[in-house]
Amino acid sequence: MSHLEIAQVMAKIAGEMIKSKMGSGFITEDKSSSFDVVTEVDKASEQLIRQGILEKFPSHHFLGEEESFLSGRPLAEVLAEAxxxxxLWIVDPIDGTSNYVQGIPGFTVSIGLACYGQLQLGVIYDPCGDELFWAEKGKGAFLNGKPIHVSPVNELGRSVVATGFPSKMEARRAVYEGLGRLIEQCRTIRSLGSAARHLAYVASGRLHAFWENGLNAWDMAAGVLIIQEAGGTVTDAKGNEYSLLTTDVVGSNGHLHAPVLQCL
Structure with missing residues (x-):
């Protein structure tokens, strides 16, 4: 089984498990603050994906959101080593946990693979919509087996832009500032509750751009490659090249990248 195949299989298995437990009275805990929550299902999903990947590729390294949080090590230090x-497999077992806790569809499973710090594949699965997005470096981007491409829209006034609201208040304030400027320029703003979903939607042309501050590698890794392979552009909020250490991200169809950066 190839790297891509195992990522697709584990994303779907984990996604179906997550969906089956929706509304089942699972335990919810605060992580870093009351704005940042985790459930026992997040942990079970991560363990399921970890086990499935490492059974096939035991020499590979694994970076999961929940494991990383519990380790107490600075993420920048871990990623510098990576x-x-x-x-290095980079996994968010449930991206959009707040949606999941509230019973709102739109949470995803996100699995990325980096080789020497460079993204090689990304898989994002939306179990409620049964939509599987994926990309391999140099091979294009796909949704349920069909090629996808970013939107050709090239006017900010015709664009639909998305953002999210991070758990850390400093990053949240930065989002508010960007929101105040962008909302006067674009057609409308959406916040769907999952960074991975936003990135996948930019890649498939449903959204034209996305920005968010205070993200981590597991929120973005898979979606960044999917956008790039769909013909879009991803940088940090200052226009610098994306890396695994990027936390303030902008992803777009490319045509709107400069105008969005200017607003931010």
């Missing part, structure tokens, strides 16, 4: 790893 640039020397030939295979």
């Amino acid at each position: 640039t020397s790893e030939p295979y």
Whole structure:
């Protein structure tokens, strides 16, 4: 089974497990604050994906959101070390946990693979919509097996732009500031509750751009590659090249990248 195939299989298995437990009275805990929550299902999903990947590729390294949080190590330190790893799986077991806790569709499973710090594949699965987005470096981007491409819209006034509201208040304030400027320029703003879903929607042309501050590698890794392979552009909020250490991200169809950056 190839790297892509195992990522697709584990994303769908985890997604179906997550969906089956929706509304079942699972335990919810605060993580870093009351704005940042985790459920026992997040942990079970991450363990399921980890086990499935490492059974096939036991020498590979694994970076999951929940495991990383519990380790107590600074993420920047972990990611700096990861640039020397030939295979690093970067996993968000439920991206959009707040949606999940509230019973709102729109949460996703996100699985990325980086080799020596460079993204090689990304898989995002939306179990409620049964939509599987994926990309391999140099091979294009797909949704349920059909090629996808970013939108050709090239006027900010005709664009639908998305953002999210991070758990850390400083990053949240930065989003508010960008929102105040962009809302006067674009057609409308959406916030769907999952960074991975936003990125996948930019790649498929449903959204024209997305920005958010205070994200981590597991929120973005898979979606960044999917946008790039769909013909779009991803940078940090200052226009610098994306890396695994990027936290303030802008993804777009490319045509609108400069205008969005200017607003931010």
